[in-house]
Amino acid sequence: MTSLGAATQLLEMICAAIAAPAFLGWVNQCRAWLQNRSAPSLLQPYYGLSKLFRKDAVLAESASPLFRVAPYVVFGAMVVAAAIIPSMGTGLPLSMAADGIALVGLLATARVFLSLAAMDVGTAFGTLGARREMMVGFLAEPALLMVLFVAAMISKTTSLPLIAEGLATRSIGLYPSLAFTAVAFLLVLLAENARIPVDNPATHLELTMIHEAMLLEYSARHLALMEWGSALKLLNYACIGFALFVPWGTSTEAAGPAGLLLAVPLLVLKLGFAGVGLALIETLSAKLRVFRAPEFLATAFLLAVLGLLVHLLLGT
Amino acid sequence: MALQRRWEKAAALAGRRAGGLLHVGPAEWVDAAADVAASGGQLLALWGTLYPESVPAAAVRAALFVDGGLLVLELAVADPAQPYRGLHEVFPAAARMQRAVTDLTGIRSDAADQRPWLRHAAWRADEWPLAAPTAVPRVAVPAADDYPFVRVAGDGVHEVPVGPVHAGIIEPGHFRLSIVGEKVLRLEQRLGYAHKGIERRFTELPILEGHRLAARICGDSAVAFAWAYCQALEGLCGATAPPRAVWLRGVYLEIERLQNHLGDLGALGNDAGFAFGLSQFSRLKEELLRSVQQVFGQRYLLDAVVPGGVAADADDEAAGLLAARLGQLAAAVRALRAIYDDHAGVRDRFAGAGTVLPELARRLGLTGLAGRASGQPADLRIDSSWPPYHVLTPKRCLRRDGDVAARVAVRFDEVEESCRLARALLSELPGGALRAPLAAPDPGPPAVGVIEGWRGPVLVALESRERGRIHRCHAHDPSWQNWPVLEHAVIGNIVPDFPLINKSFNLAYSGHDL
Numbered sequence: 001m002t003s004l005g006a007a008t009q010l011l012e013m014i015c016a017a018i019a020a021p022a023f024l025g026w027v028n029q030c031r032a033w034l035q036n037r038s039a040p041s042l043l044q045p046y047y048g049l050s051k052l053f054r055k056d057a058v059l060a061e062s063a064s065p066l067f068r069v070a071p072y073v074v075f076g077a078m079v080v081a082a083a084i085i086p087s088m089g090t091g092l093p094l095s096m097a098a099d100g101i102a103l104v105g106l107l108a109t110a111r112v113f114l115s116l117a118a119m120d121v122g123t124a125f126g127t128l129g130a131r132r133e134m135m136v137g138f139l140a141e142p143a144l145l146m147v148l149f150v151a152a153m154i155s156k157t158t159s160l161p162l163i164a165e166g167l168a169t170r171s172i173g174l175y176p177s178l179a180f181t182a183v184a185f186l187l188v189l190l191a192e193n194a195r196i197p198v199d200n201p202a203t204h205l206e207l208t209m210i211h212e213a214m215l216l217e218y219s220a221r222h223l224a225l226m227e228w229g230s231a232l233k234l235l236n237y238a239c240i241g242f243a244l245f246v247p248w249g250t251s252t253e254a255a256g257p258a259g260l261l262l263a264v265p266l267l268v269l270k271l272g273f274a275g276v277g278l279a280l281i282e283t284l285s286a287k288l289r290v291f292r293a294p295e296f297l298a299t300a301f302l303l304a305v306l307g308l309l310v311h312l313l314l315g316t
Numbered sequence: 317m318a319l320q321r322r323w324e325k326a327a328a329l330a331g332r333r334a335g336g337l338l339h340v341g342p343a344e345w346v347d348a349a350a351d352v353a354a355s356g357g358q359l360l361a362l363w364g365t366l367y368p369e370s371v372p373a374a375a376v377r378a379a380l381f382v383d384g385g386l387l388v389l390e391l392a393v394a395d396p397a398q399p400y401r402g403l404h405e406v407f408p409a410a411a412r413m414q415r416a417v418t419d420l421t422g423i424r425s426d427a428a429d430q431r432p433w434l435r436h437a438a439w440r441a442d443e444w445p446l447a448a449p450t451a452v453p454r455v456a457v458p459a460a461d462d463y464p465f466v467r468v469a470g471d472g473v474h475e476v477p478v479g480p481v482h483a484g485i486i487e488p489g490h491f492r493l494s495i496v497g498e499k500v501l502r503l504e505q506r507l508g509y510a511h512k513g514i515e516r517r518f519t520e521l522p523i524l525e526g527h528r529l530a531a532r533i534c535g536d537s538a539v540a541f542a543w544a545y546c547q548a549l550e551g552l553c554g555a556t557a558p559p560r561a562v563w564l565r566g567v568y569l570e571i572e573r574l575q576n577h578l579g580d581l582g583a584l585g586n587d588a589g590f591a592f593g594l595s596q597f598s599r600l601k602e603e604l605l606r607s608v609q610q611v612f613g614q615r616y617l618l619d620a621v622v623p624g625g626v627a628a629d630a631d632d633e634a635a636g637l638l639a640a641r642l643g644q645l646a647a648a649v650r651a652l653r654a655i656y657d658d659h660a661g662v663r664d665r666f667a668g669a670g671t672v673l674p675e676l677a678r679r680l681g682l683t684g685l686a687g688r689a690s691g692q693p694a695d696l697r698i699d700s701s702w703p704p705y706h707v708l709t710p711k712r713c714l715r716r717d718g719d720v721a722a723r724v725a726v727r728f729d730e731v732e733e734s735c736r737l738a739r740a741l742l743s744e745l746p747g748g749a750l751r752a753p754l755a756a757p758d759p760g761p762p763a764v765g766v767i768e769g770w771r772g773p774v775l776v777a778l779e780s781r782e783r784g785r786i787h788r789c790h791a792h793d794p795s796w797q798n799w800p801v802l803e804h805a806v807i808g809n810i811v812p813d814f815p816l817i818n819k820s821f822n823l824a825y826s827g828h829d830l
Contacts, residue, residue, distance in 0.1 A: 031591075034592075035591050035592050035594075035595040036595050036596070036599065037595050124474075124475070124476040124477060124478075125476075128476065128811065196589050197589065197661060200589045202591065203589070204482075204483050204484030204485075205483070205484065205587065205815040206478065206482065206483040207476075207478060207811050207812055207814050207815055208587075208812040208815055208816075216483070283591070283592055285589075285590075285661050286585075286588045286589045286590040286659060286661030286662045286664075286665055287588060287589025287590075287661070287665070288589075288661065288664075289664065289665060289810065289812070289813065290498060290810060290812045291498070291810060292664070
């Protein structure tokens with residue numbers, strides 16, 4: 001492990017955790033503008049989190065220790081995930097220990113804990129939410145794996161930093177297989193992060209919620225960690241997308257500290273564009289009926305499989 | 317006995333050209349209602365009145381709308397403890413009204429379902445708010461009341477209780493959904509959480525001031541309730557409002573319809589996850605509210621309709637300005653309608669959700685806007701010769717699909733039509749006085765005011781037994797008829813569609829619970 005590697009590693013985890021609410025704030029801001037509303041501040045998610053951290057936590061009488069542990073597990077999983085996604089640099093020492101498949105497993109761990117905690121208290125809404133989350137999850141996971149497999153087959157490795165490095169250093173050209181998988185990944189991102197059209201993060205209607213329904217029983221620091229965790233999840237997904245489809249600009253070990261300095265503003269730029277795109281999608285579409293979500297994710301899976309077939313047949 | 321004979325037998329109903337008050341015995345009570353139902357009439361309201369120290373001691377009245385006229389059946393009740401024959405078999409909507417009559421007055425029907433409806437645990441079962449000479453003392457610490465919901469048994473069936481406290485800031489109502497997976501097998505409502513003793517409060521008010529309370533029964537129907545109250549009061553007094561006042565009342569009512577439809581269309585878009593619709597319609601609604609504030613001095617027309625006339629005038633310039641604004645509004649709504657109609661996601665959510673077919677709607681007595689979306693043509697503005705609408709020929713906005721999409725379409729059609737009606741009224745405002753002088757009426761039989769509010773027919777029955785005092789004022793929102801139909805509309809739908817279906821009806825809590 002080089003010192004630069006360690007620095008990149010640490011920087012990525014800390015930056016991801018700090019920047020995640022800002023990215024969410026940016027998406028919300030764009031969405032408000034697109035809907036002709038005056039937008040909340042970019043820092044609004046931070047105000048929300050700091051308010052929650054200062055409050056006293058209230059727990060349901062029937063809550064088991066699992067309920068209390070879950071927020072830490074979820075948040076921890078997202079921070080570790082941020083550590084193995086090459087968002088700024090590809091020289092990540094930790095990523096030797098975990099590849100893309102492990103990343104999917106890490107995200108699944110968070111989901112399992114979140115769903116178990118939602119059912120733990122025994123309220124109807126938590127259970128409804130957990131059930132729907134699992135339905136979305138078990139369809140989204142294979143699609144995400146398939147997306148990773150295509151990228152892995154192109155670069156002949158399952159390690160995310162090596163994939164990103166491999167894709168970034170290839171000659172510029174059209175890769176139809178990647179185009180298919182990019183669309184598939186976008187669909188998975190929307191579903192996994194509880195965005196419209198699969199879920200509505202802004203709704204107050206408890207019967208229609210997926211993600212929010214699981215958080216209804218949480219308060220104060222537990223809720224803050226959960227919300228921070230979901231913001232981090234969104235950022236992680238965006239960074240996975242960058243690593244696979246727009247990997248240019250991530251600093252490699254060879255580029256040294258200068259490369260890392262250049263990578264940070266580039267990442268901010270990419271996130272800026274991603275936020276606008278996400279807000280645009282969310283403004284233009286309505287929420288799907290819950291039972292359309294499987295079709296939506298089946299489309300994602302199908303596209304990813306198409307990408308794989310294109311790669312196998314055309315060798316690109 | 318044919319309905320025609322009953323009309324001939326009926327006494328005149330104070331203040332109404334096409335109306336009658338028919339005193340009936342226990343046998344004729346149900347027969348007459350059945351005749352009305354057979355000729356396509358609908359039940360508007362059912363209420364009970366107590367006459368302490370008189371004979372008979374109580375009466376139950378049912379207001380029916382049939383053949384373009386209002387027929388009020390009056391059944392004398394000698395002993396409130398002896399059950400009278402309920403109308404729930406003829407008109408299913410009567411069931412809850414009869415339960416409410418029991419809660420408030422102690423007059424019992426013979427229906428099998430004797431569960432309380434408006435009474436939760438705030439007062440005891442042997443006390444009745446309208447019976448006591450002084451206000452019923454509230455139970456200091458209400459015990460948790462044990463309301464027996466109907467259980468659905470079966471493999472994998474479970475209950476989801478929703479409300480009365482919701483995740484959003486909305487009015488209180490409890491919904492018990494029996495579901496299997498995501499599919500709704502049964503919905504049972506529990507209402508009454510917003511009960512605040514309005515009918516009791518009326519009896520403590522001077523009759524000439526009751527319109528202010530009437531306007532505050534249900535904020536979204538302030539004009540409709542205030543107008544219905546004033547119509548009933550003017551009927552008792554034998555007075556009529558001057559033409560200019562009548563025209564302005566029509567303008568208010570159409571503005572109120574517009575305000576609600578704009579709000580609902582935005583909220584329906586939002587509930588389908590299409591927030592763009594909410595922001596656009598909220599903007600249009602706010603612009604309308606500001607225009608109304610500019611012209612009439614109130615954003616919501618809570619104190620515009622007064623006994624004998626109106627209190628908010630518009631001079632020619634202001635009327636022209638408002639008419640121009642309404643023209644712009646209609647154009648803006650047409651543009652938004654094209655977006656709603658072309659949006660695949662929104663259409664997918666609206667179409668086929670919460671369907672009430674015309675046959676079911678007819679049997680259950682679905683009324684008003686929701687009724688017109690299910691092929692029930694009733695619209696009092698068209699069906700009764702009611703000034704100022706008798707000169708306007710309003711268009712009937714009718715759909716037959718009965719789903720959320722139909723209720724949205726009727727709203728869009730009515731926005732267009734209301735803009736046209738309000739502009740027509742504003743362009744021909746007659747001159748003259750705003751208000752006719754009114755003296756407190758002599759005691760006598762009740763008078764009834766009925767107004768087609770935005771949700772459906774709003775009814776106020778007013779009775780005075782002592783000069784200047786209200787003996788009984790019954791205010792009825794069409795939500796009473798439509799709430800039970802919502803229970804049917806959601807059967808077979810999926811749980812996450814329930815809020816959308818509920819919103820497409822947008823029924824009142826406050827106006828229902830009183």
